[in-house]
Amino acid sequence: MSPRTEYHCSPDELRRRPHPVTWLRVRLLARRARELGCETAADAMEQQWATIAAALGVVEDYYGFYEEEFLPVIWQTLNDMLVEAEPYRFTRRDVGEEEWIVDSTPVHLLNRAWHQLKNHPDEYSSWERRAVAIFCDHPSE
Numbered sequence: 001m002s003p004r005t006e007y008h009c010s011p012d013e014l015r016r017r018p019h020p021v022t023w024l025r026v027r028l029l030a031r032r033a034r035e036l037g038c039e040t041a042a043d044a045m046e047q048q049w050a051t052i053a054a055a056l057g058v059v060e061d062y063y064g065f066y067e068e069e070f071l072p073v074i075w076q077t078l079n080d081m082l083v084e085a086e087p088y089r090f091t092r093r094d095v096g097e098e099e100w101i102v103d104s105t106p107v108h109l110l111n112r113a114w115h116q117l118k119n120h121p122d123e124y125s126s127w128e129r130r131a132v133a134i135f136c137d138h139p140s141e
Helices: 011-016 022-035 039-056 068-085 106-119 121-137
Strands: none
Touching (some): 022 039, 106 121
């Protein structure tokens, strides 16, 4: 569970932070996920964070460091940063349910590893050894 400071900080703490509180960052990540067609994941992520915030008794207040009217400028800045950084653009296969095979991407392998660990924890160690051996013998280009 994330500490309370990932949801809410005092004005002095916000002033010293290089990034906004994680809760606000999660909201922006959820928006990006929705734009990429991952609505279910975005909804689940926001719901989990909201549940924890409610349990902690946190009320959103950014003391003027963030207001909804800032969102268009923030969003454009984030979009510009993505253009500059040019990160890998995932494919449906990367996040799909198909088993990882030699010609799959490393992103798909990592997503499958999390799936394997979560759904078959007793079999994970042997699955991981096989997957790593295959990956090392056939690195993707």
